Amino acid sequence: MRVTVLGAGVAGLACAVELAERGAAVELLERASGLEAAGCSWYAGGMLAPWCELESSEPLIARLGAEGMEWWQRRFPSTAINGTLVIAHGRDTAELRQFGRRTSQFETLATSAIGLLEPELADRFSTALYFPDEGHLDPRAALAALLARARELGVGVRFGVEGDSRPLAGRELLDCTGLAARRVHADLRGVRGEMLLLKAPEVALSRPVRVLHPRMPVYVVPRGEGVYMVGASMLESDGERRISARSLLELLAAAYALHPAFGEAELLETGTGVRAAFTDNLPRIRRVGGVLYVNGLYRHGFLLAPALARRAAQALLEGRHFAEVMDEDPRQRRLA
Ligand SMILES: Cc1cc2nc3c(=O)[nH]c(=O)nc-3n(C[C@H](O)[C@H](O)[C@H](O)COP(=O)(O)OP(=O)(O)OC[C@H]3O[C@@H](n4cnc5c(N)ncnc54)[C@H](O)[C@@H]3O)c2cc1C
Secondary structure, three states: OOOEOOOHHHHHHHHHHHHHHOEEEEEEEEEOOHHHHHHHHHHHEEEOOOOHHOOOHHHHHHHHHHHHHHHHHOOOOOOOOOOOOEOOHHHHHHEEEOOOOOOOOOOEEEHHHHHHHHHHOOOOEEEEEEOOEEEEOHHHHHHHHHHHHHOOOOOOEEEEOOOOOOOOEEEEEEEOOOOHHHOOOEEEEHHHHHHEEEOOOOOOOOOEEEEEOOOOOOEEEEEEEEEEEEEEEEEOOOOOOOEEEEEEEEHHHHHHHHHHHHHOEEEEEEEEEEEEEEEOOOOEEEEOOOOOEEOOOHHHHHHHHHHHHHHHHHHHHHHHOHHHOOOOOHHHHOOO
């Protein structure tokens, strides 16, 4: 089977790799000139956190996400599975209890156990939730690795080519164009996320740390060599404008409150990505007019891409139907 995939974000790259591994002849078209100029995926935190996400997501997200961990480890061996630490400052401990009530697969840690995992946080927090089976990756390196893998499998990749979603004779078309697919899906919206990259060689954290806060929960994800991603806002907006002063202040304040050495950090980059989400914040694989669409990955794109790519490939190559992501009726999706 010949397949054209549109969009080289994490969804399009994962689908191209999965299809090519299953023997399809794949071409991948991306309208931007390179990965760094492309979509939302470039700005992600890279957390693979199915059980933490239960705090604000449906169980389907955890189920699909848990399926993806091994996929990432096989295709991107630098994926670290060393857990997530969730903490709250003294005045926000009610948030931590609430987080624990909504999630699963964690251990509650006291100061000494926090110190064994992250020595630099030992005396700063009296309690934490630890999700040992979660992971993280550097999204930019992971996208590059998927691109290299796709090329190795013979996928013809063309940057700077804007595909259109008219069905092509003799080819299947798989549209992974994120928010741009709004032209077809009226129920797709943008949720802007702002982030920073800090260089703080004095800080030594080895796993994502989520700092709970009633207004803006913040996370810090280590990228190696003293670099940390700090994210992220969730704004109901599709504006591409740069980070606001308020978000910048809040992200920096949260990082500084987590570890004072972030006060000396070098601000390497600020960035904004717009997440594509359906009204129920659940992903869809949808067929419209002969084209298969994979979209609505919202705040879970890296987490969900493997499970969605697997299902999209099986839908195209074997005609399979996956009710949990292909049925529009939410009851069908829940029963699936
Ligand atoms: C600040 C922030 C932090 C995040 N952190 C995490 C996280 O820790 N973990 C996680 O799992 N997820 C995270 N996410 C969510 C994740 O980034 C998204 O869910 C994911 O990137 C969506 O991927 P996508 O491939 O669907 O879309 P995109 O990455 O937007 O890719 C769509 C691509 O299609 C291209 N395109 C558009 N139209 C066309 C066309 N006509 N022809 C060809 N190409 C086209 C675009 O240029 C773009 O490259 C985060 C998001 C943000 C903004």
